[in-house]
Amino acid sequence: MLKVIDSAVPVACWSCSVAHNDVTLFCPHCSKIQPPPGGDYFSVFGLEERLDLDLAALEHEFHRLSRKVHPDRFARSGDNERQWSLADTALLNDAYRTLKDPLHRTEYLLKLRGAEIGEEHSGKDRKDPSRVPADLLEEVFELNMQLEEMRTAHKMGEEDPDLQASLEQAKRKFDGLEQEVDQDLRKQWQLWDNGDAAARKAAEKTMVALLDRRRYLSNLVRDVTETLGAE
């Protein structure tokens, strides 16, 4: 993961010595490739931090830059330039993979803003009742019982069509809740992208909670799918 630094750190070009900001892959003065930039994934593509991205433009810029730093173009360059073209290629791939995915992009931006997010902050044991979203407590309790029943039935080699149907229905319901979270996230994107500092702080808090809820729901759906698929 990249270190977040002020995007306007001036550095001298190794080749022509003219100063430029440490966010560009190439010297604006002499066009020589530079050591991998120290900014965040957004600045790699010359973008402001924002959540509602123009994905077609991002993809276009990714391909354009990838061609420019492609290691084949530096086969006969010095050791440093060859190393940098490899490092830049890896950086571009990581940055593109992260930014093109709506959830990864949201999580990445929240981390840049100092949010504590992800599995390591939400506890591993999702059966811990304190972690179940309050509005789902009852259903999750019910679902866990049914999952246990289903696993037992599988072990005994028994079929239980009613239980099967009930679990399939639960899966559809939690799938739907996941989609609701995605819609809520997109609303928060707008608030964050267009908001002042206070609005952004509020949106960040909401998005951290939404991502937690989403992770919880998708673990649940995965459990149900695995249990249904087990023979």
Ligand SMILES: [Zn+2]
């Ligand atoms: Zn230069």
